[in-house]
Amino acid sequence: MSSTKTILLVEDNTQDEILTLRTLRKANIANRIDVVRDGQQALDYLFKQGEFVGREGPDLPTVILLDISLPRLSGLEVLKRLRANPLTALVPVVILTSSDEQRDRLSSFQNGANSFVRKPVDFNDFAETVARLGVYWLATNEGPPR
């Protein structure tokens, strides 16, 4: 897979982060995966501000895996800001969350999420889901033109 394609994982849960990274690795996804741990960090990363001023790698990730419940700024808030800014308005965002609340799903899509995926509790299911997500968004999906 092309190394220009990167994934931004916004996840405050270290265990989930480890398991997600392990799964993607096991699925033979070698792309760069950047991890930030709260909403504000995510925005800083995307807009190359704060601690991420002059960071390496492409300007925007190929896909953002965004948890909803995050410290400081929630995932939905991050999503709103992204969509409000022309620079990031089109970047694919997959909400990856433990919640299966209808209203989370609803507001995710209302705010322009491209996909809503509930983290399966069963680890096998989880692994399969994450692997599929990685393959789909990095390989199958054709992102918006830059």
Place this chain on the structure above:
Amino acid sequence: MSWQQDVIPLGHASVNSRWQALWSYSLAVILVIATFLLRDAVSVSFNERPLLILFMFPIIVSALSGGFGPGITATLMAAASTAYFLVPPRGSFGIAQGFDLFQWGMLGVNGVLVSLLSEALHRSRLREKAKWRQLDATQNLLQQSERRFEANFELAAVGIAMVAPNGQWLRVNSKLCDILGYRHEELLALTFQAITHPDDLSDDLIQVSRMLAREIPTYSIEKRYIRKDGSLVWINLTVSLVWKPDSTPDYFISVLEDIEARKQAEAALKASEAALKSAQRLAGLGNWEWDLRNGTHQWSEEIYAIYGRDPVLPPADYQEVQKYFTPESWRDLALAVELGLKDGRAYECDAEVVRPDGSRRWIVARGDTTKDADGQVVFMHGTVQDITGRKHAEEEIRRLNAELEKRVLDRTAELSHANQELDCFVYAVSHDLRSPLRAMSGFSQALIEDFSGQFPEEAQIYLDQIDLASRKMSDLIDGLLELSRCTRGELSCGEVDLSTLSDRLLAEFSRNEPDRKVDTDVESGLKVHSDARMMESVMRNLLGNAWKYSAHADIGRIRVYAEHRDGVCRICVADNGAGFDMAYASKLFQPFQRLHRQDEFPGIGIGLATVQRIVHRQGGVIEAQSESGKGAVFCFTLSGSHPETEKSQSELL
């Protein structure tokens, strides 16, 4: 009486007496002629003497029979005829001899005397006759009067009695017997004192003694007598006293009129007046009348009480009465009254009264009018009712309502706050409790995958248990979330096809466990008005249980059907599975209560609790019937109403 002037006159000109007179005069003429002829016949024997004495006979007879007239007629005729024919010189009226003249003269004088005497006798006889006749008539009248009195006495419409001075009844009429309820002879054995009501006796006796003292000629009182049967009868008694010639009292004449009916009517009237007055007082209702022709006003007592007006004053007139009202109330009331005066419209108007002592009352004034033939309002009448209590109650109700509304708002705010918190909690459960579970199962999985060769077998088993426990925990969280969801959120009701839903769910179960042999029988066309998502939850749980608990049967049987009982449609899900002991039925619908061991039938015990909450939320009921080992039937109803109660929220977890 006319008979007293009925003196019969002597020249009575009746037809009878006229004939009698004519007869007497004719008799006189005939007798004189007959005597003349007789004298002629016998004169030879007496030397042709005049025999004047013979002529006394017709004179006496005529006088006796006819009185003076016929007597004098016979006398004149005899005198004239004898003087001419018999007394010499014959053929003239002269009389030659003195003896003859004497005799003739004696005849005339005797004739006149006899006539006069006869007349006197005749008259005396007539008088006697008249007297007798008078006596007869008197007697007749007396008898008549007696009979009349008897009839009056007996047949009178009032009781009449003659009473001795000592009170003994002397004579009583039958009406009196009727009134007092005694037989005639029984009454005569009593005194009036004996059957007079004790309370009324002294009044009566006082009057009697005054009459005996000649202070009063008669008296009249109303008193009660005791009838033979012991009942009382009101009597209007009028008494007069008959005195003996020697000025001692002879007897009383008493007239007794039964006034029981009148007394009762009076009592009823009095009672009704008292009732009206009492009703007016109790109702705080007074009535008034206003005669516009002469400007007079009439008020009942209660109006004085309501306005606080001194009862000795006359009713206030239209001008004056306004001082009893607040200016605003008088403005409304006067407007209503003026309209009534103008076109006769009835009115009803609440008004606030200010009494002279400054206290205030609320009244409702009602009025109506009467018009004369010209359509002019001539009379107004109406009521004034004290509604202060009602007004205060109304104000109190308004105040309480306002308070209640505020409380409802407060409570609603509290509730929605609580709901919000609950939502947050559920959110946290759904989101935050999952991640550690996934981590547990994920890392135990990773250990097995990445380091499987390095673990002893026992470690492998432990890791499996960690995995199992985390799955179980995950199921529990899912169940809790479902339970919570079924009582939250809006119900969006529409037609739900339970038959299709059941078929789909059973097909899904069958796909997941293709080895199970289950006969399913779903009645077609089962439709309910409900929320589709909730109904799916209900049917998934009921059918899922039926599926799960019939697993030990050779061929599972699951039936879905409708049942009509007492006009209510029940949806039933029946199976031939393990069933349960009805003794534990009460635990069936409680969360986390299970009637089977995990190793028999795994589960978390949340499904039926969820089903019951959904059914209850839609105003229905759910019942279960079963016997251990003989399957179970779950029937539920959904009432048409869907009370959007959120009360189950508080029971959520």
